[in-house]
Amino acid sequence: MKILHLADLHIGVENYGRLDPGTGLHTRLADYLERLDEALELGLQEGVDLVLIAGDIYKNRSPNPTHQREFARRVQRLRAADVAVFILTGNHDISPAAGRAHSVEIFRALEVEGVTIADRPRLYEVPTRAGPARILAVPWVTRQMLLSREELRGASFTDIEYEVRRRLERFIEEQARGFDPQRPVIITFHGSLDGAQVGAERVMTLGQDLVLPRSLFIHPGVAYVALGHIHRHQVVHHDPPMVYPGSLERVDFGERDEPKGCVLVEITGGKARWTFHPLRARPFVSIEEDLRRSSDPAGALAALIARQDLRGAVVRVELRVTREQADTLRSEEIRRLLDDAGAFVVAGIVFHVERAGRRRFAAAEPELLDGLTPRRALELYLRARQPPLSPERIAALLAAADELMGA
Numbered sequence: 001m002k003i004l005h006l007a008d009l010h011i012g013v014e015n016y017g018r019l020d021p022g023t024g025l026h027t028r029l030a031d032y033l034e035r036l037d038e039a040l041e042l043g044l045q046e047g048v049d050l051v052l053i054a055g056d057i058y059k060n061r062s063p064n065p066t067h068q069r070e071f072a073r074r075v076q077r078l079r080a081a082d083v084a085v086f087i088l089t090g091n092h093d094i095s096p097a098a099g100r101a102h103s104v105e106i107f108r109a110l111e112v113e114g115v116t117i118a119d120r121p122r123l124y125e126v127p128t129r130a131g132p133a134r135i136l137a138v139p140w141v142t143r144q145m146l147l148s149r150e151e152l153r154g155a156s157f158t159d160i161e162y163e164v165r166r167r168l169e170r171f172i173e174e175q176a177r178g179f180d181p182q183r184p185v186i187i188t189f190h191g192s193l194d195g196a197q198v199g200a201e202r203v204m205t206l207g208q209d210l211v212l213p214r215s216l217f218i219h220p221g222v223a224y225v226a227l228g229h230i231h232r233h234q235v236v237h238h239d240p241p242m243v244y245p246g247s248l249e250r251v252d253f254g255e256r257d258e259p260k261g262c263v264l265v266e267i268t269g270g271k272a273r274w275t276f277h278p279l280r281a282r283p284f285v286s287i288e289e290d291l292r293r294s295s296d297p298a299g300a301l302a303a304l305i306a307r308q309d310l311r312g313a314v315v316r317v318e319l320r321v322t323r324e325q326a327d328t329l330r331s332e333e334i335r336r337l338l339d340d341a342g343a344f345v346v347a348g349i350v351f352h353v354e355r356a357g358r359r360r361f362a363a364a365e366p367e368l369l370d371g372l373t374p375r376r377a378l379e380l381y382l383r384a385r386q387p388p389l390s391p392e393r394i395a396a397l398l399a400a401a402d403e404l405m406g407a
Contacts, residue, residue: 001130003186004043004051005263005274007228008247009036010092012059012067015252016314016345025066027344028282033070035248035279039262040074042277044081046264049130051078054228054245055090055140055190058103068106075107079114084128089119090190090228091140091209118188121171136175138189140229141168141210165210172216179221184270187217188226193242199232199254214242224265224272232258233276241272249281253316253347256284282344283313290320292354297325302337311342317349323387326351375401 010032017028043051058067078085093103101109108117116126118137126133141164172187179185192198192211214237217225225242232255233246245263250256260281265274289304291297301319315338321329331349338346378401382394389397 001267002048003265004048005226005245005265006039007054007245008056008231010056010059011071012063013251016347031282032249038279049128050084050133052086052226054188054226055088056092058092060092061095061103063103082129084126085115086126087117088137088188088190089139094140123175134183134185136185136187140190169216176219179219181221181270184223184267185221186224186226187222190228193236196230196236197232197234198230223267223270231255241274250284253284253286285310285313285315288318292320292322297329305337305341312344314345314347315343316347320352322354326353
C-alpha cells in the first residue's frame with residue numbers, strides 16, 4: 001500500500017502577501033494551494049492508494065466558502081483518481097463549543113464516498129484499491145470529547161488535563177492489545193510527542209496542547225505513525241517510524257530555514273518505508289547587518305542586497321545603525337532596491353538605532369548634585385542630548401518647563 005502523508009495545510013493563512021487583481025484571491029492563498037497541488041501531483045504520479053492528512057486543513061475553525069471550495073476541488077480530484085482520502089481533525093479544525101460542526105464535517109454529512117473524517121479516537125478500516133487500511137485515529141481532543149458536563153463541573157484545570165490524558169492513553173493502550181502483526185496498523189495523531197522540536201505552531205496553537213509519550217505508540221503491529229501539528233519536518237522515532245511531514249508552506253520567518261514538504265510511505269509485509277519530498281515553498285529571507293562602522297551605509301546595504309537571491313522571496317531588513325546613519329537611509333530607496341532584486345513582498349524594514357550613552361552625573365560629577373533643582377536637572381539633560389540641541393531649542397524647552405512648573 002502506498003500512502004501520501006500530509007499535515008498542516010493551513011489554507012487561508014494570508015500574511016506577507018496581497019490581493020491578486022487578476023484572480024481576486026490573496027497571493028498567499030495561491031501559495032498554499034500550489035503547494036498542496038504539488039504534493040497531490042507527486043502522490044498521483046507515484047500511484048498512492050491513500051492520502052492521509054493528519055489535521056489542520058484550514059487556517060481557523062471557520063473557513064470561508066472560497067477556502068472550502070478550493071479544498072473540496074482537490075478532494076474531488078483524488079476521488080476521481082480512485083484514491084481514498086483520510087482526514088484527521090486538528091486543533092484548527094475542531095470547534096471548542098460542544099455541538100458545533102467542525103470545518104471538515106461537511107464531507108461526512110454529504111457521505112462523500114471514499115472520504116473518511118476522523119474526529120473521534122477510533123480504529124477505522126478504510127477501503128482502498130490496495131485493500132483495507134487499518135488506521136487508529138487520535139485527533140486533537142477537547143475536554144468535551146472525553147468528559148461529561150457533570151465531570152467538568154467544578155473540576156480544576158489540572159484535574160481536567162490529567163483526566164483527559166489518562167483516558168486518551170487508556171484508549172490507545174486498549175486498542176493496541178488487539179493489534180494483529182499480520183494486519184499492520186497505521187496510527188495517526190494530531191498533537192505533540194515528547195522529544196519533538198516545536199516551532200511557529202506554538203504561536204498559532206488553538207486550544208491546550210497535550211504532549212504524549214512516544215512509548216504510547218510502540219506496539220507490535222504498528223507499521224507507521226503519521227503525525228501532524230508540528231510544522232517542522234522531523235522523525236521522532238524510527239521503529240516504528242513516527243514522522244511529522246511538517247507544514248506544506250512557510251507561515252512566518254520562524255520557519256525560514258525549514259524545508260517544507262510531504263512524505264511518501266510504502267507498507268509491505270507489516271513494515272513501512274518512507275521518504276520525505278521537499279516542495280517549492282515560498283522562500284523567506286532576513287537581511288540583518290550591523291552598519292555602524294560603515295562610512296557608506298547606503299552603499300554597503302545596496303551591495304549586501306545585490307549578493308542575495310531575493311527572487312520571489314518574502315524579505316525583511318533589520319539594520320543596526322547610528323542616529324546619523326538613520327537620518328541618511330531612506331526606507332523608500334531600500335524598498336526600491338528589494339523590488340528590483342525580485343522580492344515577492346517586503347515584510348518590513350527596521351532600523352535599530354544606537355543610543356548615545358547617558359551622562360551619569362551622580363557617578364561622574366557628584367558636585368553637580370549640590371542644590372540640584374528640577375529645572376537645573378532638566379537643563380543638564382537637555383545640554384547632554386546627542387545629537388546636541390541648539391541653544392534656541394534648549395531655551396524654548398526651558399521656558400515651557402518654567403511655565404508648567406509655575407502652573
